[in-house]
Amino acid sequence: MSSPSAVHRTGRLETYSYDDQIVRMFIVATIIWGAVAMLVGVTIAFQLATWKMNFGLQWITFGRLRPLHTNAAIFAFCGNAMFAGIYYSHQRLLKARLFNDVLSRIHFWGWQAIIVSAALTLPFGITRGKEYAELEWPITIAIAVIWVVFAVNFFGTLIRRRERHIFVAIWFYIATILTVAVLHIVNGLGLPVTIFKSYSVYAGVQDALVQWWYGHNAVAFFLTTPFLGLMYYFVPKAANRPVYSYRLSVVHFWSLVFIYIWAGPHHLLYTTLPEWVQTLGMVFSIALWAPSWGGMINGLMTLRGVWDKVRTDPVLKFMALALTFYGMATFEGPLLSIKSVNSIGHFTDWIPGHVHAGTIGWNYLLIAGILYYMVPKLWNTEIFSKKIANTQFWLATIGLALYYVSMVSAGITQSLMWRAIDVNGKLVYPNFIETVVKIVPMYWVRAFGGTFVFISFLLMTYNLFKTMNQGTIGEIEVFEAYALDDSSLEENAGHHRKLEGLPMVFAVLSLIAILVGSAIEIVPSLLSNQYITKIDAVKPYKPLELLGRDIYLREGCYLCHSQQVRPMAHEVLRYGKNSEAGEFIYDHPFQWGSKRTGPDLARIGGKYPNMWHYRHMINPRDVTPQSIMPIYKWLVEQKLDLSTLTKKLSVMKQLGVPYSDVDIASGVENAQAQAKLISADLMNQGVPKEVEDKELIALIAYLQRMGTDYGSLPVNK
Amino acid sequence: MDKDIFNHFNQPWLPMTALGIFVTCFIIYVYWTYKKSNKKFYENSSYMPLHDGVKHER
Numbered sequence: 001m002s003s004p005s006a007v008h009r010t011g012r013l014e015t016y017s018y019d020d021q022i023v024r025m026f027i028v029a030t031i032i033w034g035a036v037a038m039l040v041g042v043t044i045a046f047q048l049a050t051w052k053m054n055f056g057l058q059w060i061t062f063g064r065l066r067p068l069h070t071n072a073a074i075f076a077f078c079g080n081a082m083f084a085g086i087y088y089s090h091q092r093l094l095k096a097r098l099f100n101d102v103l104s105r106i107h108f109w110g111w112q113a114i115i116v117s118a119a120l121t122l123p124f125g126i127t128r129g130k131e132y133a134e135l136e137w138p139i140t141i142a143i144a145v146i147w148v149v150f151a152v153n154f155f156g157t158l159i160r161r162r163e164r165h166i167f168v169a170i171w172f173y174i175a176t177i178l179t180v181a182v183l184h185i186v187n188g189l190g191l192p193v194t195i196f197k198s199y200s201v202y203a204g205v206q207d208a209l210v211q212w213w214y215g216h217n218a219v220a221f222f223l224t225t226p227f228l229g230l231m232y233y234f235v236p237k238a239a240n241r242p243v244y245s246y247r248l249s250v251v252h253f254w255s256l257v258f259i260y261i262w263a264g265p266h267h268l269l270y271t272t273l274p275e276w277v278q279t280l281g282m283v284f285s286i287a288l289w290a291p292s293w294g295g296m297i298n299g300l301m302t303l304r305g306v307w308d309k310v311r312t313d314p315v316l317k318f319m320a321l322a323l324t325f326y327g328m329a330t331f332e333g334p335l336l337s338i339k340s341v342n343s344i345g346h347f348t349d350w351i352p353g354h355v356h357a358g359t360i361g362w363n364y365l366l367i368a369g370i371l372y373y374m375v376p377k378l379w380n381t382e383i384f385s386k387k388i389a390n391t392q393f394w395l396a397t398i399g400l401a402l403y404y405v406s407m408v409s410a411g412i413t414q415s416l417m418w419r420a421i422d423v424n425g426k427l428v429y430p431n432f433i434e435t436v437v438k439i440v441p442m443y444w445v446r447a448f449g450g451t452f453v454f455i456s457f458l459l460m461t462y463n464l465f466k467t468m469n470q471g472t473i474g475e476i477e478v479f480e481a482y483a484l485d486d487s488s489l490e491e492n493a494g495h496h497r498k499l500e501g502l503p504m505v506f507a508v509l510s511l512i513a514i515l516v517g518s519a520i521e522i523v524p525s526l527l528s529n530q531y532i533t534k535i536d537a538v539k540p541y542k543p544l545e546l547l548g549r550d551i552y553l554r555e556g557c558y559l560c561h562s563q564q565v566r567p568m569a570h571e572v573l574r575y576g577k578n579s580e581a582g583e584f585i586y587d588h589p590f591q592w593g594s595k596r597t598g599p600d601l602a603r604i605g606g607k608y609p610n611m612w613h614y615r616h617m618i619n620p621r622d623v624t625p626q627s628i629m630p631i632y633k634w635l636v637e638q639k640l641d642l643s644t645l646t647k648k649l650s651v652m653k654q655l656g657v658p659y660s661d662v663d664i665a666s667g668v669e670n671a672q673a674q675a676k677l678i679s680a681d682l683m684n685q686g687v688p689k690e691v692e693d694k695e696l697i698a699l700i701a702y703l704q705r706m707g708t709d710y711g712s713l714p715v716n717k
Numbered sequence: 718m719d720k721d722i723f724n725h726f727n728q729p730w731l732p733m734t735a736l737g738i739f740v741t742c743f744i745i746y747v748y749w750t751y752k753k754s755n756k757k758f759y760e761n762s763s764y765m766p767l768h769d770g771v772k773h774e775r
């Protein structure tokens with residue numbers, strides 16, 4: 001049978017071949033970048049266990065490497081794997097060669113160039129300061145361009161297909177391509193200052209909402225939907241069984257695509273986001289249980305009848321475990337979005353634990369299964385060693401178990417310590433460092449768990465390259481299929497059936513499905529001026545503080561410190577007044593963070609003298625003996641760059657920050673004057689005069705300003 | 718403050734409209750997908766990944 005409709009096909013027979021070389025290229029890139037991503041991941045895991053692993057070098061300090069790890073894991077490793085799998089399955093499901101070989105090569109080399117650009121910029125602190133969207137504007141534009149190339153190649157192939165029905169895997173690919181484009185463009189909007197610096201067009205609450213709408217859906221539409229599509233193709237192939245329920249896959253697709261886009265605000269529960277948006281995010285997150293588990297059950301049930309093979313076949317083994325982890329992670333995600341659970345889990349290590357259950361458990365293991373399926377096929381051979389694959393499987397499983405258990409334990413431990421209040425209404429652990437020290441042993445367990453996963457990946461790398469070496473590419477195979485003409489049309493086909501054969505209309509409907517949720521979530525952003533109460537006391541940053549803020553972004557401080565005091569008794573007791581939306585209206589971009597490895601900094605301004613910050617940045621152990629924070633000694637060695645200050649102030653003005661022309665013209669002078677005041681205070685306490693024009697002075701200015709405008713107002717205001 | 722936000726931006730029709738759209742669409746596509754007359758087509762579709770390497774269609 002060649003057509004699902006069992007329509008008797010007639011007409012012109014055509015011959016065609018697949019472009020498998022592009023798939024091979026993406027496979028090799030997947031393996032290389034996967035190893036790099038995991039190496040960096042293991043490095044930062046050890047850096048959290050011991051600060052000494054930062055080696056005092058700015059380029060490999062945690063705050064610079066962490067974005068490199070996430071970008072490498074998501075866009076380099078998973079991205080290349082996704083392209084390899086899509087290009088392999090897309091051609092075969094449509095019985096057509098990819099639309100254009102040149103576009104395929106531009107896609108491949110363009111994507112690799114983007115990854116190399118990320119690797120060359122992030123360690124130098126060139127970042128937009130937005131989690132998972134750190135890459136500066138020229139690279140952001142390049143991503144959009146290459147994504148369009150991918151889309152043209154993909155849809156062009158769809159148009160030239162020889163199969164009428166578009167298989168459900170391709171629906172997931174379509175949703176991925178459209179949604180990622182929308183997310184990337186909307187969240188990427190910024191105004192450039194220089195080639196390496198831009199500011200987000202959004203600020204504060206508005207930026208937070210857009211960022212987490214993007215951040216959550218990057219997970220949804222970059223790490224989930226394309227891999228679900230791959231699952232619907234590769235699991236049946238590997239098991240040699242049909243999809244358990246194709247009808248369930250149709251319901252799975254539409255429900256997932258519609259619901260997923262709404263769930264972003266669960267990253268911002270208890271913040272200054274409007275209450276109804278938070279509730280909406282929570283409700284839709286819980287609703288996600290149904291389609292997610294529908295997909296997982298559909299995948300696992302496809303293995304019915306071949307469970308005996310799961311024990312022996314590495315491909316099926318990896319896929320079965322990946323689906324199990326997908327089920328676990330998609331159960332835990334909605335659970336964490338319930339407000340009461342979120343109040344415990346948010347800002348703690350539970351979240352990286354959850355994230356890695358998804359990225360290692362689902363993405364890495366599924367990719368391993370897909371690679372073990374594709375490489376022998378594309379190199380015309382067998383897997384080099386099933387024994388190595390089995391060892392890899394168990395190492396990865398044990399490593400992930402160590403990672404996950406240690407992180408959930410660390411998260412719950414820390415959260416319970418943060419919120420412990422005694423009978424007198426005082427914090428039981430008032431010093432944040434007490435809660436850090438308790439979880440450091442679990443950071444060591446995580447680091448070793450991560451090492452296991454990394455070694456498992458190296459085993460796969462060896463195994464796959466040996467497989468490639470022992471195989472041959474061979475001659476290009478030629479296939480035969482009927483051209484797509486009227487003979488492929490089913491008589492009395494219904495509306496959805498016709499829709500399934502109309503890729504462009506289908507794409508538009510998918511786009512509408514994701515835009516409905518997006519529009520409703522973004523509306524409060526667009527109307528933020530109406531619902532955010534202005535606070536007169538909140539003023540724009542002074543020029544030196546703005547420069548200090550840029551250093552804060554450059555060093556990735558937001559990756560360990562939040563700037564958001566939630567309206568909870570223990571947070572108010574620990575940090576001060578809870579945050580308000582009006583406090584952040586000049587924050588381009590917002591810096592609320594998502595994790596508290598160190599304490600919240602929203603009310604840090606004025607809490608300590610300048611000298612404390614000076615000593616703290618040079619060696620945190622001087623003021624907090626058990627601190628795990630890296631040293632930032634280069635901040636007292638590097639001169640503060642004032643050359644772009646005027647431009648920065650002008651760009652901020654364009655973005656709506658009320659700087660006057662006089663403020664902009666006198667920016668450098670004002671910055672120098674403020675630097676003089678801070679350094680004079682430090683010099684009085686024995687700090688050498690040379691510090692006056694160094695970066696640390698600007699950072700101190702920013703830290704001392706943070707939260708003071710609103711924070712200093714009486715509580716009843 | 719939270720109350721202020723709600724007062725200024727209390728537009729429950731927005732999420733309710735979206736929910737209505739979702740429920741309507743959900744009912745339509747579940748009905749369509751599980752319609753008896755479509756059963757055979759979808760059962761056949763589930764085999765598609767297994768038929769991608771056909772060298773000779775005749």
